[in-house]
Amino acid sequence: MTIAAVLTAAGSGTRLGHTLPKALVPVSGEPLVVHAARALLAARTADGAAVSQLVVTAPETHLDVVAALLDDVVDAAAAEVRLDVVGGGRTRQESVAAGLAELTDDVDVVLVHDAARPLVPADLVARVADAVRAGHVAVVPGLPVVDTVKRVGQGDERGRPVVETVPRADLVAVQTPQGFDRDVLERAHAVGTGRGASEATAASDDAGLVEATGVAVWVVPGDERAAKVTTARDLLVAQALTTGALA
Numbered sequence: 511m512t513i514a515a516v517l518t519a520a521g522s523g524t525r526l527g528h529t530l531p532k533a534l535v536p537v538s539g540e541p542l543v544v545h546a547a548r549a550l551l552a553a554r555t556a557d558g559a560a561v562s563q564l565v566v567t568a569p570e571t572h573l574d575v576v577a578a579l580l581d582d583v584v585d586a587a588a589a590e591v592r593l594d595v596v597g598g599g600r601t602r603q604e605s606v607a608a609g610l611a612e613l614t615d616d617v618d619v620v621l622v623h624d625a626a627r628p629l630v631p632a633d634l635v636a637r638v639a640d641a642v643r644a645g646h647v648a649v650v651p652g653l654p655v656v657d658t659v660k661r662v663g664q665g666d667e668r669g670r671p672v673v674e675t676v677p678r679a680d681l682v683a684v685q686t687p688q689g690f691d692r693d694v695l696e697r698a699h700a701v702g703t704g705r706g707a708s709e710a711t712a713a714s715d716d717a718g719l720v721e722a723t724g725v726a727v728w729v730v731p732g733d734e735r736a737a738k739v740t741t742a743r744d745l746l747v748a749q750a751l752t753t754g755a756l757a
């Protein structure tokens with residue numbers, strides 16, 4: 511099994527509202543993309559395999575900065591890793607597609623991970639890769655939904671009407687890395703390519719594109735530490751986790 515990781519880091523971070531692109535914002539002195547890359551490269555599957563190609567999508571304005579940061583991470587990795595840094599697309603979906611185009615021929619398993627999930631534990635990365643290796647061609651980590659979830663309809667200035675309460679026992683909140691057989695993921699992106707041009711139509715995750723092709727996606731247990739940094743509050747939580755202020 512030859513594993514590659516596509517690390518998406520090309521977003522601007524509008525909801526975070528920082529002067530830097532989100533992936534370059536530091537947590538405990540190191541950018542989110544560095545934390546995320548280090549976790550991906552530290553993972554080992556049950557049979558000892560590691561990520562051997564790391565493809566990072568970065569803002570066109572910061573390709574050199576990201577490459578320099580990740581050169582150091584790759585140099586420090588225990589295993590040999592090929593690094594490619596490519597410009598991102600208009601949406602996350604387009605960025606992943608740009609990353610897939612860089613994969614070397616020998617890759618057969620692809621992990622897609624968000625730099626916005628910097629504190630993902632290496633054992634979660636390995637769990638996803640192991641599930642793909644065990645035969646599930648599309649695997650996502652998921653956590654139980656803790657809030658009650660309601661579907662709402664069109665509203666007015668006073669609010670929105672509840673259409674139904676969705677039974678939550680069968681719901682999971684899905685994280686990254688998401689793991690795929692390479693052919694399955696490439697086919698799903700090829701079929702869904704027309705959706706990627708705008709946020710309104712783009713798939714919000716890669717598994718969604720795979721589901722749309724009729725291929726079964728499986729869920730393995732996720733991890734709270736793989737939480738997504740979206741807002742300034744999330745960044746404070748990530749900071750607290752890295753300093754031990756929050757267990």
Ligand SMILES: Nc1ccn([C@@H]2O[C@H](COP(=O)(O)OP(=O)(O)OP(=O)(O)O)[C@@H](O)[C@H]2O)c(=O)n1
Nearest residue numbers: 518519520521522523524525601602605625626
């Ligand atoms: N065109 C894009 C948009 C997003 N991403 C990446 O996809 C992940 C998830 O995206 P999100 O958290 O939404 O990041 P941003 O798009 O930067 O955030 P926002 O929507 O607040 O602008 C992030 O690691 C981000 O860098 C990407 O590579 N290319």
Ligand SMILES: C[C@](O)(CO)[C@H](O)COP(=O)(O)O
Nearest residue numbers: 602624684685686714715738
């Ligand atoms: C891929 C993802 O992290 C899975 O939960 C999520 O869908 C990304 O969403 P975003 O709005 O692009 O941050």
